[in-house]
Amino acid sequence: MEHNLRLIPLLPFLGAVTLFFFGRAIPRAWASRIAILAIGGAALVAMDAFFSALPEAAHAGGLHDKVMLWIASGDLKIDLAFRMDQLSGVMCFIITFIGTLIHIYSVGYMSHEEDYARFFSYLNLFCAAMLVLVLGDSLPVMFVGWEGVGLCSYLLIGFWYKDNANASAGKKAFITNRVGDFGFLLGTFLLFSATGTVNLAEIVSAASGSDPALLQPFMGNQTLAFWACVFLFIGATGKSAQLPLYIWLPDAMAGPTPVSALIHAATMVTAGVYMIARLSPLYSLAPAAMALVAIVGALTAVFAAIIGFAQNDFKKVLAYSTVSQLGFMFAAVGVGAFGTGVFHLGTHAFFKAGLFLCAGSVMHAMSNIGDIRKMGGLKHHLPWTHGVFLVCWLAICGVPVFSGFFSKDAIVASAFGTHIFDAIGMAWVGPFVGVMLLVAALGTAFYMSRLYYLVFSGECRADHDVQHHIHESPVEMVGPLVVLAGGAAIVGFFGLPGALFGKPELNLLAHWLEPVVGPEMHIPHGLEIGLMAGSTALALAGIFAARTLFRGGWQPPVENFVNAVPGFVNLVRDKFRVDELYAFLIYRPVSWLARGLFAVVDRFIIDTLLVHGPAKVVDTAGRVARVFQSGEVQRYVAAFAIGIAAIVYLASRPATHSELKVTQVARHVTIEAGIGEAASAALKYEVDFDSDGQIDRKTDKAEWTYEGSGTYTITVNVLDPRWNTTRTLKKEVRVD
Amino acid sequence: MPPTLTPGDTTKMPTTYYLLLSFALFVVGTAGVLLRRNALIVLMGIELQLNAGNLAFVAFSRAIGNDSGQVFTFFIIALAAAEAAVGLAILVGLYRQQQTVNLDEARLMRG
Numbered sequence: 001m002e003h004n005l006r007l008i009p010l011l012p013f014l015g016a017v018t019l020f021f022f023g024r025a026i027p028r029a030w031a032s033r034i035a036i037l038a039i040g041g042a043a044l045v046a047m048d049a050f051f052s053a054l055p056e057a058a059h060a061g062g063l064h065d066k067v068m069l070w071i072a073s074g075d076l077k078i079d080l081a082f083r084m085d086q087l088s089g090v091m092c093f094i095i096t097f098i099g100t101l102i103h104i105y106s107v108g109y110m111s112h113e114e115d116y117a118r119f120f121s122y123l124n125l126f127c128a129a130m131l132v133l134v135l136g137d138s139l140p141v142m143f144v145g146w147e148g149v150g151l152c153s154y155l156l157i158g159f160w161y162k163d164n165a166n167a168s169a170g171k172k173a174f175i176t177n178r179v180g181d182f183g184f185l186l187g188t189f190l191l192f193s194a195t196g197t198v199n200l201a202e203i204v205s206a207a208s209g210s211d212p213a214l215l216q217p218f219m220g221n222q223t224l225a226f227w228a229c230v231f232l233f234i235g236a237t238g239k240s241a242q243l244p245l246y247i248w249l250p251d252a253m254a255g256p257t258p259v260s261a262l263i264h265a266a267t268m269v270t271a272g273v274y275m276i277a278r279l280s281p282l283y284s285l286a287p288a289a290m291a292l293v294a295i296v297g298a299l300t301a302v303f304a305a306i307i308g309f310a311q312n313d314f315k316k317v318l319a320y321s322t323v324s325q326l327g328f329m330f331a332a333v334g335v336g337a338f339g340t341g342v343f344h345l346g347t348h349a350f351f352k353a354g355l356f357l358c359a360g361s362v363m364h365a366m367s368n369i370g371d372i373r374k375m376g377g378l379k380h381h382l383p384w385t386h387g388v389f390l391v392c393w394l395a396i397c398g399v400p401v402f403s404g405f406f407s408k409d410a411i412v413a414s415a416f417g418t419h420i421f422d423a424i425g426m427a428w429v430g431p432f433v434g435v436m437l438l439v440a441a442l443g444t445a446f447y448m449s450r451l452y453y454l455v456f457s458g459e460c461r462a463d464h465d466v467q468h469h470i471h472e473s474p475v476e477m478v479g480p481l482v483v484l485a486g487g488a489a490i491v492g493f494f495g496l497p498g499a500l501f502g503k504p505e506l507n508l509l510a511h512w513l514e515p516v517v518g519p520e521m522h523i524p525h526g527l528e529i530g531l532m533a534g535s536t537a538l539a540l541a542g543i544f545a546a547r548t549l550f551r552g553g554w555q556p557p558v559e560n561f562v563n564a565v566p567g568f569v570n571l572v573r574d575k576f577r578v579d580e581l582y583a584f585l586i587y588r589p590v591s592w593l594a595r596g597l598f599a600v601v602d603r604f605i606i607d608t609l610l611v612h613g614p615a616k617v618v619d620t621a622g623r624v625a626r627v628f629q630s631g632e633v634q635r636y637v638a639a640f641a642i643g644i645a646a647i648v649y650l651a652s653r654p655a656t657h658s659e660l661k662v663t664q665v666a667r668h669v670t671i672e673a674g675i676g677e678a679a680s681a682a683l684k685y686e687v688d689f690d691s692d693g694q695i696d697r698k699t700d701k702a703e704w705t706y707e708g709s710g711t712y713t714i715t716v717n718v719l720d721p722r723w724n725t726t727r728t729l730k731k732e733v734r735v736d
Numbered sequence: 737m738p739p740t741l742t743p744g745d746t747t748k749m750p751t752t753y754y755l756l757l758s759f760a761l762f763v764v765g766t767a768g769v770l771l772r773r774n775a776l777i778v779l780m781g782i783e784l785q786l787n788a789g790n791l792a793f794v795a796f797s798r799a800i801g802n803d804s805g806q807v808f809t810f811f812i813i814a815l816a817a818a819e820a821a822v823g824l825a826i827l828v829g830l831y832r833q834q835q836t837v838n839l840d841e842a843r844l845m846r847g
Binding site: 634 | 769
């Protein structure tokens, strides 16, 4: 069914362009209004499509909007087209809804910022790119959005580019993403080579029909589908900050906090999860690739959670928490619970955006201090922020009835309940991932509670000046916070584990997404109930442990622990020194190589040989030539006269050398004179063959037959009438 | 070939004499051009060279019996007049700017 889907990305794009080019001319109040209108308009169009048009078209491939034929080259035909089905509809809803809230929040948060219009321009551009990503009808269109969000991420991380650290963080994010993007491209090419199309719907239908082209052996005993999935997953690890390419996300906190909430928590970083869910039939063809996705996700979840234990920067804790939660999502799609992965994506978008915006609100109140060692006791100063944080905190910890509980529990249950790895003899993957996720869930509850108690309980540890200025944020910041908190509390009810009560239709989201990602996984009820109880117990244990250790500040047992194993604590605080490892393995060799190439290729070959070299040659030649250019006209005349004399002489000089060539056959001889003679046409020849004084011939080439035998002398006179000279050449011949 | 005089023919002089005179004129003119420092004298040297050429042309023309050489002479006379006009104009210009007509001192175009 056709629908004007193009409006959804187009409105924020127009807003971005307007603000980018005319931002300085537009009054501040209007800059933010334009941006909010643009994204709000997109949200309205998206909701209209989602609620009124999509249900009708739900089972006919969703809504479609072809803008134009974009690329046509041989067999390759790519339309610039958008498609909204159940999955991209949900994503659109999340992006435009949370995007609008964060735009409104930014009005308050960025109120002291000079470059106001530029910020909103980038924010709008990001929304446009993200919407292209989720609505794109083919892999290349998706890739445009994929790169677009990467660009906006770079621009916004480095928004305060005057500080070098921020600019470097932006570059780090961009370059790390490029590594992943290369994988995405390889995956696209591979799929095109196998199926001859890059259209998502066509690839998905080929995969659903187990197209033999996708199952052909490709490399290392694996199918082509496996490698396509692996390459695309490499792209996802870059964009969604998974091991080993997660390193950019914690540094990305250098950007303004609304950016961290929108891009680096709620939307862009979930693009990888979305992409895998979108291609779920393809991934289902390659269980080994899914095992890889699940294991990477689970390990990332644990790894990032552990790093989160020892961070002292508010936003860094949340950043590692995001990496960890993204690991949960990848574990979910990896074990085949695609709908559950998207469910956690949605709940996480609400509670993590809420947490980040709370961080922004706290830092706004604390004169931009982000160090939780300087906080504490903010419960009383920031009641609204505290309330919102409380809800989001309980949600991320997985306390029952809050959204995170349902989504996280569904993931863990899917990991234990999956059977997709049985066929390839890797049945251990499911339980392994499940155990890892339980550990990560315990860790999450612990470090998030540590954050909560250090920031909000006890006495404030900030300077007197800072304490004096603490104030609750303005209404345009608190309003979105409250909405997000409401979302964090209730969105879990869209994914109720209805199967437990014999009513699968209670799981609205799974039911809704079923046409795209397949039916919900069946999990034994005993297992699910046991895991619910278990994970609730783990969440409460984590919260209780953190409460004991960090309530009202650092309690003595923490000090004792740090003093007992300082090496380990420092290692965790230094993020396991992964950045240093990468610097050693990649940055430094590349840097040396670059310096070497600079010295040899740039400085020596290009600068010295190719640029300065010709200049030097011309310069030297000029210095030599100017010696002759004396400016004295009589010297020129003298040179001219000498030259003329030389030419006249050379043109008319007498023959300088001449030889006589004689060829004899019995009594018949042939001679040739004047070989190599200059101006031989002017010469005259007199030939005497038999030494009788008579001139026999008058040409330089002549023949003669001797009548009798004997020895004869051939004499040739070469006359030069111009100079009146004669030379004589002689040669003897014997005739038998 | 030695010059020969037909007895009683006082109107004919051997071509060689004309050529020798022409050569002598040309050498004098060239020496003037190369050796004198006064630009006016140099111009006069050039005139001598041109007229040496004229003399040779006419002599050959007469000797060979072909009138082309005489036509060339008229062209050269016209050309010499033009050359003298331009040359003298340059000299005036040079003097106005440099207050000299000494060629050793007029070396503005030195590289």
